[in-house]
Amino acid sequence: MQKINDFGEKIGGAKKDLWKERNMIFEDTIEMTEAEKRKYVKRDNIWKKINAEEMLEKGYPRLIVFWLKEMRACIYPDMKRTYISIKEYIQAIEKIRDIVMKVKTEDDINLAWKKILCEEGVLYKTGPCRYSYAVPYYGIANGNKFLKLHEKDALDRLKMKMEKTGFGLSKTEFLSKKYDIVEFDEETVKVEHERFGIQKGKPCIAWKISGKTYPFYSRSEEINLEEIKKGQYLLLCKESRDVLFYGSKPEVILFKDTLIDLLIAGEKRKTKRKGKKKLVPKQLENIERKGKDYRHGHNIVGDDFLNAFKIRGGEFGNYTNDQDRQANLNMAYEAFCDLADALEISREDIGLVGLETGALGIAFGARGHGNALAHYEPGREVINLTKLRGAGSLAHEWGHAFDDFFGKIVDSHIVGHYATNMLRIDAIPESFKTLIHRLIRNEDNTFTEFYMNAEKIDQGATKTENGYWKSKVELFARAFACYVKDKLRESGKRNDYLCGHADLVNYESEEGLIAAYPTGEERKRFFVLFNQLFVELKQLGYLHEPIDDYEFNNNSHSQFKDLASENNIDLDNATQLTFADFGI
Numbered sequence: 001m002q003k004i005n006d007f008g009e010k011i012g013g014a015k016k017d018l019w020k021e022r023n024m025i026f027e028d029t030i031e032m033t034e035a036e037k038r039k040y041v042k043r044d045n046i047w048k049k050i051n052a053e054e055m056l057e058k059g060y061p062r063l064i065v066f067w068l069k070e071m072r073a074c075i076y077p078d079m080k081r082t083y084i085s086i087k088e089y090i091q092a093i094e095k096i097r098d099i100v101m102k103v104k105t106e107d108d109i110n111l112a113w114k115k116i117l118c119e120e121g122v123l124y125k126t127g128p129c130r131y132s133y134a135v136p137y138y139g140i141a142n143g144n145k146f147l148k149l150h151e152k153d154a155l156d157r158l159k160m161k162m163e164k165t166g167f168g169l170s171k172t173e174f175l176s177k178k179y180d181i182v183e184f185d186e187e188t189v190k191v192e193h194e195r196f197g198i199q200k201g202k203p204c205i206a207w208k209i210s211g212k213t214y215p216f217y218s219r220s221e222e223i224n225l226e227e228i229k230k231g232q233y234l235l236l237c238k239e240s241r242d243v244l245f246y247g248s249k250p251e252v253i254l255f256k257d258t259l260i261d262l263l264i265a266g267e268k269r270k271t272k273r274k275g276k277k278k279l280v281p282k283q284l285e286n287i288e289r290k291g292k293d294y295r296h297g298h299n300i301v302g303d304d305f306l307n308a309f310k311i312r313g314g315e316f317g318n319y320t321n322d323q324d325r326q327a328n329l330n331m332a333y334e335a336f337c338d339l340a341d342a343l344e345i346s347r348e349d350i351g352l353v354g355l356e357t358g359a360l361g362i363a364f365g366a367r368g369h370g371n372a373l374a375h376y377e378p379g380r381e382v383i384n385l386t387k388l389r390g391a392g393s394l395a396h397e398w399g400h401a402f403d404d405f406f407g408k409i410v411d412s413h414i415v416g417h418y419a420t421n422m423l424r425i426d427a428i429p430e431s432f433k434t435l436i437h438r439l440i441r442n443e444d445n446t447f448t449e450f451y452m453n454a455e456k457i458d459q460g461a462t463k464t465e466n467g468y469w470k471s472k473v474e475l476f477a478r479a480f481a482c483y484v485k486d487k488l489r490e491s492g493k494r495n496d497y498l499c500g501h502a503d504l505v506n507y508e509s510e511e512g513l514i515a516a517y518p519t520g521e522e523r524k525r526f527f528v529l530f531n532q533l534f535v536e537l538k539q540l541g542y543l544h545e546p547i548d549d550y551e552f553n554n555n556s557h558s559q560f561k562d563l564a565s566e567n568n569i570d571l572d573n574a575t576q577l578t579f580a581d582f583g584i
Helices: 036-039 052-057 062-073 088-098 106-119 144-152 152-167 172-175 249-271 302-309 320-341 345-349 394-410 430-440 449-460 472-490 518-538 557-564
Strands: 123-127 130-133 179-183 191-192 203-209 210-216 235-238 241-249 313-316 361-364 373-379 380-387 506-509 511-517
Touching: 052 062, 052 210, 052 373, 062 088, 062 106, 062 144, 062 361, 088 106, 123 472, 144 152, 172 249, 179 191, 179 249, 203 235, 210 241, 235 249, 241 249, 241 313, 302 313, 302 345, 320 345, 320 361, 320 394, 320 472, 373 394, 394 472, 430 449, 430 518, 449 472, 449 506, 449 511, 472 518
Parallel strands: 313 361, 361 380
Antiparallel strands: 123 130, 179 235, 191 203, 203 210, 235 241, 373 380, 506 511
16 A cells, blocks of 8 residues: 555644743744634743642742742733733743742842842832833733732741641641640640630630730630649640640640541542543444445545645644555545535535635644544644544534634634634624524523533533533534534435534433433424525625535546656556556
């Protein structure tokens, strides 16, 4: 079998691997699309999160590590508050980052502030209680947060915050600091009676520290403070000002250790909850197709995608063999032809010409995305199918691509949004608005079963984003895949590679199976609305009627053209060719 390689334009994409181990630099952004810049040019990529545990292991003082984290938190997480260029934004954060990250001692903190405020000109003082930015740094950080970290008593307040949150401490260490064991010596620790307030006349433990007396009370009938004898020890809670226990020193130590163990065990029980299940469609065991023969027995090559569908390019993962590559090319080609026929549009519309990158890209096992069988990348505008495991999801992902394409075509000024999230835009056709509304609510304004099921799945199934299953974007893609499947079925066709998962995604809940796709009468109503949508989209010129679509035959197939060219064969005038003539 001839080696099958990537085809068309290089899809590329943000090379996130480059800044996994280092911070992002401006040069990383040069080949990014605008969508990728919006997604990746952020504080967390330019200034990596501080690994507190690692720094503490290296011997950094807790206060220094806490200060570093607080200083980094002053930087806004993205560019929404700034009007400077990406290059200025990155370089400004780099400058502050490099100053801050050199701090290793409390003395270094003062030197860092000197550089930030004076030498580097990052900030300048506009009044006794306010700072502003030098022009290149405008809008990258919260000046008031910086101010609080630079005030005279800032470090003292930072220490209090650090201790209160237990930063850098194990759970046992953190809880231990809440409780003190003190000796009842009748001098610094003794019994007194309250002279004022609602506790007037009641005994309390008075603990004198640095000239100031702190009262602690017994809230248990089993602890009579007036029975405590000199030389005994007490366990005091600093937060609640409670006397928890008293006795000999070993007894009090044992009580404290037991109490802490119980508190930790209680927190674990409290936080332990039933884990959410992942809802990932199973790989199809069999991939069936019934319909028109589009390939005429030929193995599809990359040029066929470029010519037939106006796809801008395709790529394969390094771990896909030629057999898998050819199988995917053949099935994806047939699937796109079936999709165009089902939607009654030109095959050239499948490539969604007009996207930011020019047109849609396709990848086979080349752009892994967690456990997803397939996914669409709006930043690079490419559909990825995970080897043959992605079979069954192509219609769903094309639905996402179309949603993205339509949003960009309708209003290019609104960036980073799918059309399903732009329903207030006047340019969105009424048929599209009606469809999205009806996926969620019935005509009587009650929620659809499709939407309510999605809400239940969100409560029990894991996904990166909250509300993933009930989001308009996902509701549209799932309903669209079902529409395509039903359209094919209507004309006696079937294509599992295209939409095999359309009605196979179910969530196993305590109530039984919950369908993630539309069913019954709702599905029929959605089918009619999708029909109306694609009719209107063609009337408005967004999509086109089928035309004389790309076809190939034995003598014009690009695979043979390439081989003929390599062997100096004139296909138009050649007769009785053999494989040997092609060098095979």
